[in-house]
Structures are given as C-alpha cells and as structure tokens.
Amino acid sequence: MKKRLIAVLLAASMVFSLAACGGKSSESETEEDKVKTEGTEETKEDDVEKPEVDxxxxxxxxxxxxxxxxxxxxxxxxxxxxxxxxxxxxxxxxxxxxxxxxxxxxxxxxxxxxxxxxxxxxxxxxxxxxxxxxGMYIVGKKETEYKDVTSLKGSKFAYAGVHPVVGMALLDAGIDPMDENQIEWLSYSTNSDRLAAVVAGEADYAVLSGDQLFAVGNNDQIEIKAWLDDLVPNYGxxxxxxxxxxxxxxxxxxxxxxxxxxxxxxxxxxxxxxxxxxxxxxxxxxxxxxxxxxxxxxxxxxxxxxxxxxxxxxxxxxxxxxxxxxxxxxxxxxxxxxxxxxxxxxxxxxxxxxxxxxxxxxxxxxxxxxxxx
CATH class of the missing domain: 3.40.190.10 (Periplasmic binding protein-like II)
Known part of the structure; x- marks a missing residue:
C-alpha cells in the first residue's frame, strides 16, 4: 500500500514537472496542429493565382x-x-x-x-x-473539273466579295483575284445561299464553312474540290x-x-x-x-x-x-x-x-x- 502511494505521488509529480517546464497535454497539441494546418491551408490558398475579373x-x-x-x-x-x-x-x-x-x-x-x-x-x-x-472548303458540281487553284481562273465564285484565303492562293499562282476578267466574284451573304447558287448553276464554286458539311454530304450533285488548308496551310x-x-x-x-x-x-x-x-x-x-x-x-x-x-x-x-x-x-x-x-x-x-x-x-x-x- 505504501509503495502504491509513492508511485501515485511520483506520477503526479512528473505531470506537474511537465506542466512547469512548458509541456503540453495531448489536447493542446491537437489544437496547435490544427492552427498550423489552417495556416498552411491559408498559405496555399493565397498562392493560388486569381483572375483580375471572374x-x-x-x-x-x-x-x-x-x-x-x-x-x-x-x-x-x-x-x-x-x-x-x-x-x-x-x-x-x-x-x-x-x-x-x-x-x-x-x-x-x-x-x-x-x-x-x-x-x-x-x-x-x-x-x-x-x-x-x-475547316473551310471549296465546293463545285461533281462534273466541274478542278485540278488546283488555277482551275478557278475564268470561273464564277460565290462569296461575299473576294475570299481572302482563296485570294492569297490565287496571287501565289500568278492570278489577280481583283481582276474580273480572271475570276468573277458573286456576292451571297450566307453559306446556305452560296451552296444554293452552286446547285442552281449560278456559280461554279463557293467557299463554305463547317456548318454546311452535312448538307454537302447529302447532296449528290455537289462535292468538295479543295480544303482551304490545301491552298494556304494553317491559315488560322x-x-x-x-x-x-x-x-x-x-x-x-x-x-x-x-x-x-x-x-x-x-x-x-x-x-x-x-x-x-x-x-x-x-x-x-x-x-x-x-x-x-x-x-x-x-x-x-x-x-x-x-x-x-x-x-x-x-x-x-x-x-x-x-x-x-x-x-x-x-x-x-x-x-x-x-x-x-x-x-x-x-x-x-x-x-x-x-x-x-x-x-x-x-x-x-x-x-x-x-x-x-
């Protein structure tokens, strides 16, 4: 009994000694760790680059x-x-x-x-x-012969004025796209109107965009003659x-x-x-x-x-x-x-x-x- 009492007193003195020396209980350690963790998370959040406007x-x-x-x-x-x-x-x-x-x-x-x-x-x-x-392309009737951009010389072309990419390709081939005697540009404001002009025979060729690929693919009179990327690679x-x-x-x-x-x-x-x-x-x-x-x-x-x-x-x-x-x-x-x-x-x-x-x-x-x- 005496030995047991001494052991209890010794244990108590050790706890007091730890407290007096600044020792922390498991509860206080958990709280400090929590503060450190929260601080780290805040630092990480501060490091995230934020847009000026969201x-x-x-x-x-x-x-x-x-x-x-x-x-x-x-x-x-x-x-x-x-x-x-x-x-x-x-x-x-x-x-x-x-x-x-x-x-x-x-x-x-x-x-x-x-x-x-x-x-x-x-x-x-x-x-x-x-x-x-x-993704843009030139279409014409299947029976219209097309070899390369020089085939456009003397044709009627449906677009809203001169198409810049086609025009650049013509210039590279020595053809003046602004000369009506070399190519005639017919003005149509929409892709569907340009496609209809080729189908009706009003134009020999037209430049179209991706939204007309379904219509072109389901029209047995028309085919794609060239993709503009063939004329001017990576034209943007x-x-x-x-x-x-x-x-x-x-x-x-x-x-x-x-x-x-x-x-x-x-x-x-x-x-x-x-x-x-x-x-x-x-x-x-x-x-x-x-x-x-x-x-x-x-x-x-x-x-x-x-x-x-x-x-x-x-x-x-x-x-x-x-x-x-x-x-x-x-x-x-x-x-x-x-x-x-x-x-x-x-x-x-x-x-x-x-x-x-x-x-x-x-x-x-x-x-x-x-x-x-």
Missing amino acids: TIHWARANSGNILVTVAKQQGYFDEVGIEVIEDPVESSAAALTALQTGQVDVTSNQGTNNPLQFIAEGSDFTIVGGYMLK CCRMNMNTEFVKQNPITVKLLLKALIRAEQWYLANTEECVSILAKEIGADEDYVAAYLLNENYVSSVDPCKNAVIKTWNGMVQMKFIDQEAADSINIEDHINTELYKAALDECVEEYYDEDPEFYDGRIQFFEENDQ
Missing part, C-alpha cells in the same frame, strides 16, 4: 464553340476561378461590333479577315488565341479576339482563360465522338449534323494564336486592297497579336498536366515554335 462574356455563334462547352462541363473554368457567359450573336459583324462596344469580352468564330478588317478601320483588338485552325480560320485595353488590364484573367481552353482542346481531341453528343445538345442540333463537321479530319481546332498566319492574311488583304495603304502604313499588325499569354498558359499546362497526354503537349509546343516565332 466573369467573361463570350460572343456565341450559331455553331457554338466546343472548347468553351468542354471547359465548362469539365470544370476547367471553375478551377481557374472564371465564369464564362455565352451571349448569342447572329453574324460576324454583330459579334465584332459587340466586342468593340464592350458588350462582350471575347469573339472566336468570326474568321481572321473580319477582325483584321475591324482593326484596319480603327478597332483596338488584340488576337490572343484561336478556335478553328482550319477563326481567331480569338479581345479588346486590347482588356488584355492589358487583365493579363492573369486572359492567361487563365487560355489555360482552361488548352486543357479543353486536349480533352476534346481525346474524346471527339463523345463531344458530338455534347455539342449537339448544347446548340440544340441533330447529332448527324454536328458529326459531319466535328468528326471530319479537316476540321481542326487550335487555341494557338497562329501569329504567322495572321500576318500573312493581313499582308494579303493589303495587297488585295481590302485594307487601304494608309491603314497598312499606320498599323503594325504585330502590335495586335499577343502570343506571350498563350505561351505562358501552355507552359503552365505542360508543367502541371503533361503526363495526362504527352503527345498532345509535345505537339502544341512544336506548333507554337513553327507558327508563332
């Missing part, structure tokens, strides 16, 4: 934008803290006017020549990325445009937006067939209609700005007098192409997600080196 208004064309849709559905925009709101627009002119007036922050389905025309006329736009790299079909002031004031927002889109491009290319049903549902169209362009190997997307193609298009438009010489002399078009933010976004994606798809990211790096340097 809401982006995107001009949405009738055919939609599969990369925006995927980035939404896969949560890529959410991960970078950005909400993208798509505002419907009826035409390229309406979309670019909405951008000019600040009603939207981004346009992406309006080609390359259209935003360049706005820039030439005084709009301060900056091309920061892209949507479709290629649809570029991604923003107001220059917005880009300057919100560089982190733009970079994070591009980062989400690059990830969406990788997912789209790895899951193209699934994207058919996703986009069909998004735009309220039949899956066969969407599959006609989305599964076509010549319909290719790229978030890359394609700087070299944009400059080539600008120079071609100047040569064909779409852009007057005064504007050409006063504007350095390279000042309206920002490749740095895309490259920063790509570098971060490579660092964080390379193992998910090495082939995709190696391809994006090589493409940038070949098309933006």
Whole structure:
C-alpha cells in the first residue's frame, strides 16, 4: 500500500514537472496542429493565382464553340476561378461590333479577315488565341473539273466579295483575284445561299464553312474540290479576339482563360465522338449534323494564336486592297497579336498536366515554335 502511494505521488509529480517546464497535454497539441494546418491551408490558398475579373462574356455563334462547352462541363473554368457567359450573336459583324462596344469580352468564330478588317478601320483588338485552325472548303458540281487553284481562273465564285484565303492562293499562282476578267466574284451573304447558287448553276464554286458539311454530304450533285488548308496551310480560320485595353488590364484573367481552353482542346481531341453528343445538345442540333463537321479530319481546332498566319492574311488583304495603304502604313499588325499569354498558359499546362497526354503537349509546343516565332 505504501509503495502504491509513492508511485501515485511520483506520477503526479512528473505531470506537474511537465506542466512547469512548458509541456503540453495531448489536447493542446491537437489544437496547435490544427492552427498550423489552417495556416498552411491559408498559405496555399493565397498562392493560388486569381483572375483580375471572374466573369467573361463570350460572343456565341450559331455553331457554338466546343472548347468553351468542354471547359465548362469539365470544370476547367471553375478551377481557374472564371465564369464564362455565352451571349448569342447572329453574324460576324454583330459579334465584332459587340466586342468593340464592350458588350462582350471575347469573339472566336468570326474568321481572321473580319477582325483584321475591324482593326484596319480603327478597332483596338488584340488576337490572343484561336478556335478553328482550319475547316473551310471549296465546293463545285461533281462534273466541274478542278485540278488546283488555277482551275478557278475564268470561273464564277460565290462569296461575299473576294475570299481572302482563296485570294492569297490565287496571287501565289500568278492570278489577280481583283481582276474580273480572271475570276468573277458573286456576292451571297450566307453559306446556305452560296451552296444554293452552286446547285442552281449560278456559280461554279463557293467557299463554305463547317456548318454546311452535312448538307454537302447529302447532296449528290455537289462535292468538295479543295480544303482551304490545301491552298494556304494553317491559315488560322477563326481567331480569338479581345479588346486590347482588356488584355492589358487583365493579363492573369486572359492567361487563365487560355489555360482552361488548352486543357479543353486536349480533352476534346481525346474524346471527339463523345463531344458530338455534347455539342449537339448544347446548340440544340441533330447529332448527324454536328458529326459531319466535328468528326471530319479537316476540321481542326487550335487555341494557338497562329501569329504567322495572321500576318500573312493581313499582308494579303493589303495587297488585295481590302485594307487601304494608309491603314497598312499606320498599323503594325504585330502590335495586335499577343502570343506571350498563350505561351505562358501552355507552359503552365505542360508543367502541371503533361503526363495526362504527352503527345498532345509535345505537339502544341512544336506548333507554337513553327507558327508563332
């Protein structure tokens, strides 16, 4: 009994001694660990890069934008803290006017020549990325002989004026696209009207976009004669445009937006067939209609700005007098192409997600080196 009492007193003295020396109970240790953990979590949260603005208004064309849709559905925009709101627009002119007036922050389905025309006329736009790299094509009746771009000489061509890419190819072949004796351009405002003109025999050829591939594929009188990429490789079909002031004031927002889109491009290319049903549902169209362009190997997307193609298009438009010489002399078009933010976004994606798809990211790096340097 005496020994037991001594043991109890000894244990008590040890507890007191620990307390006197600053020893902590298990309860206080847990509380401190909790504080340390919370502090670490706060530090990590502070390290996360935040966009200057968290809401982006995107001009949405009738055919939609599969990369925006995927980035939404896969949560890529959410991960970078950005909400993208798509505002419907009826035409390229309406979309670019909405951008000019600040009603939207981004346009992406309006080609390359259209935003360049706005820039030439005084709009301060900056091309920061892209949507479709290629996907437009020339159609004619099956019996109409076509060998190469020289076959267009002497033809009637349906488009809204001279098509810049076709015009550049004609110039390279020594044919003046502005000379009515060499090629006659018939003005039709919509793709469906251009297709109807060829079917009716009013025009020999027409340039069409992806939204007409289903109609072309189901018309036994018409066939695709050439893809515009055959004429001018990587011509940069649809570029991604923003107001220059917005880009300057919100560089982190733009970079994070591009980062989400690059990830969406990788997912789209790895899951193209699934994207058919996703986009069909998004735009309220039949899956066969969407599959006609989305599964076509010549319909290719790229978030890359394609700087070299944009400059080539600008120079071609100047040569064909779409852009007057005064504007050409006063504007350095390279000042309206920002490749740095895309490259920063790509570098971060490579660092964080390379193992998910090495082939995709190696391809994006090589493409940038070949098309933006």
